[in-house]
Amino acid sequence: MNAVPGRGSPDEERRKERRFATRALDTYASSSIGGFLYLVAWLPIAQVTGLIARYPLGCVSITLVFLLLAVVRHQTRPPQEPGPAQRRWLHRYLAIILGSVIIWAAIQVGIIFDASIAPLAKSVSLFGTVAFCSVLAHLYASSLRLTVAGILLLVVPTTVALWLVPGLHLLAVALTFYAGYLGTAVMQSRRDYRRRLELAEALLEQRDRYEQLSWTDELTGLCNRRRFAETLNAQVRQRVAASGPNVTLMLMDIDHFKTINDRYGHIIGDEALRRFADRLHGEFGEPGMLVARTGGEEFALIATGMSEEVAMFRADAFRLAVAADALQIAGLQVPLTVSIGVGSFDLQLHRNDDGFYGAVDVALYAAKQQGRNRVVSVGLLDSAGKDVQAPLNVQSSMVPMTEETAGHA
Structure with a gap:
């Protein structure tokens, strides 16, 4: 029987599906409660920058949106069986995560351009952006697309805004150098994760071989x-x-x-x-x-x-x-x-x-x-x-x- 064009052997396809399932489960395990971190970071930033006093209704709305995204992220669990359902789940899950990232990036840019907020308060707000970038670089190695997209959404607008606002160029330089570090950290985390994934796959294949041997008649190849x-x-x-x-x-x-x-x-x-x-x-x-x-x-x-x-x-x-x-x-x-x-x-x-x-x-x-x-x-x-x-x-x-x-x- 000829192989379907563009597809590997059944063993290769099964290995890909199992690896994807592992990535999906790892992505959820490392990020299921991550949405609540945006909420924890947002509340003190809103207080320090004075936004809560100036825009109380807007701040409450942002708080509710962060809370909703955090709850939805935590409740959106991956299907247990590998296959197309897991791939659809991952696309939805990444969209939920990036939703929180986009909102935070918009808040950060707004704080930088707000002339009524003191430079020190703007510097304090950057700690949240740096923390979220670090989490993406080190904990989300199971999904390279999520890591890269999330860091770009956080770093690029923030860096551009810092360069455009007089008096914040030093922060812009620091964030630019930090972006270089993030690129190195992402690649290293990805390599480490792939090594762990390959080791886990080798152990699973060895287990499957032993299980197959324990179920197979040695002489005829039939079930025993x-x-x-x-x-x-x-x-x-x-x-x-x-x-x-x-x-x-x-x-x-x-x-x-x-x-x-x-x-x-x-x-x-x-x-x-x-x-x-x-x-x-x-x-x-x-x-x-x-x-x-x-x-x-x-x-x-x-x-x-x-x-x-x-x-x-x-x-x-x-x-x-x-x-x-x-x-x-x-x-x-x-x-x-x-x-x-x-x-x-x-x-x-x-x-x-x-x-x-x-x-x-x-x-x-x-x-x-x-x-x-x-x-x-x-x-x-x-x-x-x-x-x-x-x-x-x-x-x-x-x-x-x-x-x-x-x-x-």
Whole structure:
């Protein structure tokens, strides 16, 4: 399958999404209460500069706007699942943060141009601007766009205003040099953050590899018994809670596999298991199905949303295909047949995943007892009185064709 132009491999895309999710969560964690800092800085500045006495209504309005932006910022939490929703959230969140920055920058420029405010009070007001620039440079490294945009919005108008007002040129020079320091600090913070991000990504990938290994059968690459048991338990729990889809289980045994090992050797036997696993996964590896190797020559499938009748029909088609096409291994023909037990979960009959597994295992045992190379379902055993000792007149090639199974033929 060709890759979509402009997109990387699925692993690369997943890595990008996970990294973006980390950045989004880090951005929120480092800035969720930052909006309240503007409120804390604004109140004493309004008092020192005399703005509260001259423009009481305007100052109250600014206070309420800062408070509203701070509350909205704190309550705008990122979605937990990575994807487009997180990207939309980040755009909205950055707009909220920059809203506070723009208001503060406008206040700062207004204070500088206000001739009635003493130069000392103007100098004091600059402490807030410098503090906010420092916070952006050191704590917002997760979003370079936010950091750069915020610092530019704060520094550029303020510096220009200082150069335009006589008597404040010394402050303009100091802020200009400080802007140079901010550029260096932003780059250093960004490098440090990227290193932390790469280390965290490496640790996550290592964890995922170990988790994958713990869930994978080494010989065949299928899911192992642990993954199978955990998945079956989870699917049955959902079904018991009446919130999950129908759960159907297939248990398979390759017939007389010990004879294959004795006749051809274990190397050929292992290759036969791998080939069988590939064929099994090719037939049943679609979404909604889990394919596992649960023992030496034992395999299992969990199918969600599939009826027992459809599962039996597909199992029988697979059985026939295996029997009709011997494996070609190292110039040898290795014929295989398989016995299969099939069943769908029934809360009244099975109660839990152990009871469900046991019922399907009985169906598999019945298939082997009746001569192997056949499919037996739990439903057929129930209709025959569950007497697995007596021969059952059930041939898997006689699975009835219905409208539901016809769609899978």
